[in-house]
Amino acid sequence: MCGGEGxxxxxxxxxxxxxxxxxxxxxxxxxxxSHLSNLGFNDIIITLGYMSEAIEEALGDGSLFGAxxxxxxxxxxxxxxxxxxxxQSYLEDQDFLVVGGDHVTDLNLxxxxxxxxREKPIVSIGLISIDEPSExxxxxxxxxxxxxxxxxxxxxxxxxxxLASTGIYVCSPEIFDHIPSNKKFDFARDLFPHLMERGHxxxxxxxxxxxxxxxxxxxxxxxERWKLKEIAFTSIxxxxxxxxxxxxxxxxxxxxxxxxxxxxxxxxxAIGSGTSIGNxxxxxxxxxxxxxxxxxxxxxxxxxxxxxxxxxxxxxxxSGSTIxxxxxxxxDCSLENDTVIGPRVVLEKGVVVHSRTRIWPDVVVAGRTIxxxxxxxxxxxxxxxxx
Numbered sequence: 001m002c003g004g005e006g007x008x009x010x011x012x013x014x015x016x017x018x019x020x021x022x023x024x025x026x027x028x029x030x031x032x033x034s035h036l037s038n039l040g041f042n043d044i045i046i047t048l049g050y051m052s053e054a055i056e057e058a059l060g061d062g063s064l065f066g067a068x069x070x071x072x073x074x075x076x077x078x079x080x081x082x083x084x085x086x087x088q089s090y091l092e093d094q095d096f097l098v099v100g101g102d103h104v105t106d107l108n109l110x111x112x113x114x115x116x117x118r119e120k121p122i123v124s125i126g127l128i129s130i131d132e133p134s135e136x137x138x139x140x141x142x143x144x145x146x147x148x149x150x151x152x153x154x155x156x157x158x159x160x161x162x163l164a165s166t167g168i169y170v171c172s173p174e175i176f177d178h179i180p181s182n183k184k185f186d187f188a189r190d191l192f193p194h195l196m197e198r199g200h201x202x203x204x205x206x207x208x209x210x211x212x213x214x215x216x217x218x219x220x221x222x223x224e225r226w227k228l229k230e231i232a233f234t235s236i237x238x239x240x241x242x243x244x245x246x247x248x249x250x251x252x253x254x255x256x257x258x259x260x261x262x263x264x265x266x267x268x269x270a271i272g273s274g275t276s277i278g279n280x281x282x283x284x285x286x287x288x289x290x291x292x293x294x295x296x297x298x299x300x301x302x303x304x305x306x307x308x309x310x311x312x313x314x315x316x317x318x319s320g321s322t323i324x325x326x327x328x329x330x331x332d333c334s335l336e337n338d339t340v341i342g343p344r345v346v347l348e349k350g351v352v353v354h355s356r357t358r359i360w361p362d363v364v365v366a367g368r369t370i371x372x373x374x375x376x377x378x379x380x381x382x383x384x385x386x387x
Contacts, residue, residue: 001047001048001080001083001084001098001099001100001101002017002018002019002029002047002048002049002052002101002102003047003048003049003050003074003077003078003083004017004018004049004050004102005017005050006018006020006021006102006128007218007381007383007384007385008178008216008384008385009021009214009215009216009220009384010342010357010358010360010379010380010383010384011324011340011341011342011343011344011359011360012217012220012322012324012340013360014313014342014343014360014361014380015324015325015343015361016051016054016100017051017052017054017055018083018101018214019032019055019058019101019102019329020051020054020055020058021214021220022288022290022305022307023036023104023220023223023224023227023288024224024228024231024252024270025270025272025288025290025291027054027055027058027253028104028214028223029055029058029059029101029102030058030059030065031104032099032103032104032105033059033062033065033067033069033225034065034310035098035105035106036059036067036099037062037065037066037067038066039108039109039110039387040110041067041097041109041110041113042066042067043068043070043099044062044070045069045070045072045087045090045091046059046069046070046071046072046074046101047072047074047083047084047086047087048071048073048074048075049074049077049083050347052071052073052236055071055101055200056071067096069117070090071266072086072087072090072116072140072253073236074086076182077184077201078106078182078183078184078185078186079185079186079190080090080167080177080186080188081179081185081186081187081190081191082179082180082182082183082184082185082186082187082269084098084171084179085176085179085180085181085185086174086219086247088170091110091173091176092173092175092176093173095113095116095117095170095172095173096170096171096173097109097112097113097168097169097170098168098169098170098171098187099167099168100167100168100213102213102214102215103166103168103213103214104211104212104214104226105166105168105209105210105211105212106209106211107126107166107208107209107210107281108209109254112124112126112205113170113203113208114167114200115203116170116172116189116203116205117170117198117201120172121172121173121194121200121201121202121203121259122172122174122175122195122200122201122202123169123170123171123172123175123191123192123200123202123203123251124169124170124171124202124203124204124205124310125139125147125150125155125165125166125168125169125192125202125203125204126165126166126167126168126169126203126204126205126207126211127139127141127163127164127165127166127204127206127207127220128163128164128166128206128207128211129161129162129163129164130162130163130164132144133154133159133161133162133163133164134154134155134156134159135164135215136153136164136165136295137150137151137153137165137192138150138154138159138161138162138163138164138165139161139163139165139204139343140159140160140161140163140307141163141204142230145203145204145205145206146201146202146203147196147202147203147204149161150165150192150193150196150202150375151301152188152189152257157239161361163204163206165188166207166211166213166270167187167188167213168207168211169187170205170296172375175191178191178195178379179191179336181259185252190249193266196263200334201262203329206346207316210223210226211220217322217338217340217358218338220305221303221320221322221338224286224288224305225286225303228268228269228270228285228286228287228288229268231250231251231252231267231268231270232250233249233250234247234249234250234251234252234267235251235253235257235320236253237252237253237254237273238254238255238256238360239256239257239271240256240257240258240259241258241259242258242259242260242263242361243259243260243261244261244262245259245260245261245262245263245265246263246264246265247262247267248264248266248267249267249268250267250268251265251267251269251270252269252270252271252282253271253333254271254272254273254274254275254291255273255274256273256274257271257273257274257275257276257277258275258276259277259281260276260277260278260279260280260297261279261280262279263277263278263279263280263281263283264281264282265283266282266283266284266285267285268286268290269284269286269287269288269289270287270289271283271287271288271289272289272290272292272293272308273291273292274290274291274292275289275290275291275293275294275295276284276294276295277292277295278296278297278298278299278314279297279298280296280297280298280353281295281298281299281300281301282299282300282301283295283298283301283303284300284303285302285303285306286303287301287302287304287306288302288304288305288306289301289306289310289373290306290307290308290309290310291308291309292309292315293302293306293309293310293311293312294310294311294312295312296311296312296314296316296331296364297314297315297380298314299312299313299314299315299317299318300316300317300318301317301318301319302317302319302320303319303320304318304320304321304322304323304335305321305322305323306318306322306323307322307323307324307325307343308324308325308326309326309364310324310325310326310327310328311328311329311330311331312329313328313329313330313332313333313349313376314331314332315331315332316329316330316331316333316334316335317333317334318335318341319336319337320336320337320338321336321337321338321339321340321341321353322340322341323340323341324340324341324342324343324344324345324361325343325344326343326344326371327341327342327343327344327345327347328345328346328347329341329347329351330346330347330348330349330350330351330367331349331350332349332350333347333349333350333351333352333353334351334352334353335353336352336353336354336355336357337354337355337356337357338356339353339354339355339357339358339359340357340358340359340360341353341358342358342359342360342361342362342363343361344360344362345359345360345362345363345364345365346359346364346365347359347365348364348365348366348367348368348369349367349368350367350368351365351366351367351368351369351370351371352369352370352371353371354370354371354372357371357372357373357374357375358375358384359371359374359375360373360374360375360376360377360380360382361377361380362377362379363375363377367374
């Protein structure tokens with residue numbers, strides 16, 4: 001399911017759909033399709049809505065990932081269950097797995113599918129213990145894993161469980177008898193209560209491993225941390241120019257990168273092709289840097305995501321931040337934890353951006369400004385709540 005606008009991750013989703021946000025310099029949907037294909041899910045149906053062409057460009061026909069990918073477009077917003085109903089003709093012959101296109105996970109979904117096939121409920125729901133269940137649908141299960149209660153985004157006093165729905169389901173084809181056509185209809189809000197009221201058995205599957213629906217900048221950073229941990233060794237693709245510097249792996253380096261003297265890179269780190277790194281630069285663990293970026297002298301970067309074409313000025317510190325394409329950060333700046341800088345932003349010399357602050361695309365922030373709240377651009381939608 002790849003239909004949502006990703007409003008909660010703005011400004012990162014103005015130029016791309018949520019499934020195409022880079023994680024370790026690849027669209028996140030590529031990581032998901034690769035994982036599914038490796039498990040044996042080779043026949044993949046993608047339901048599309050917002051900025052669908054970017055997803056089709058990223059995946060093509062799926063052959064590069066060992067899969068056969070088919071696309072189904074939504075003319076209007078149909079909700080999660082409605083979008084699956086829209087693809088019914090491809091899914092009605094056997095049990096099928098439903099996964100959000102924005103999910104980043106290493107869960108053994110083949111085990112989940114097989115468990116459902118043995119038990120034969122109308123639907124099985126992947127559940128995972130979580131610290132903040134109020135943002136998700138939560139379920140109560142019995143010893144046979146049958147779901148006894150299900151509540152979507154509970155309020156305080158209603159949180160009877162910390163088992164959150166991952167939004168990953170295995171469905172039997174008979175589920176289509178309960179989803180209306182051409183109408184907005186959601187799994188958690190509409191379908192599950194409907195099925196339970198009519199006595200259908202819903203089963204839970206207790207997931208073990210990493211999972212995120214990448215619903216916030218912080219969860220995006222955590223998802224990238226998992227993927228960076230998968231880098232097993234240092235690899236250099238093409239030429240590398242360096243003088244008296246240290247690479248302490250694991251580090252992925254793209255082609256035609258250069259590093260100045262006395263620079264230190266401490267992995268896991270991923271750096272794209274054509275990136276230039278100056279003198280006395282320190283790049284800490286769990287950092288990704290895209291293609292054709294420029295890091296000037298005395299820059300320090302820790303646990304951050306820097307996309308393509310970004311320039312970081314001399315003596316600037318970036319800590320736990322996400323910086324979108326073609327942004328220019330001036331000298332002597334400080335970007336604090338959990339900040340998000342949109343594409344084509346200019347931060348002039350000496351700007352300080354406080355934690356949990358976002359800056360919308362195409363904004364120029366004057367030198368020595370201290371940014372304490374979101375900086376919006378009214379040429380773009382200013383909402384950052386919702387899907």
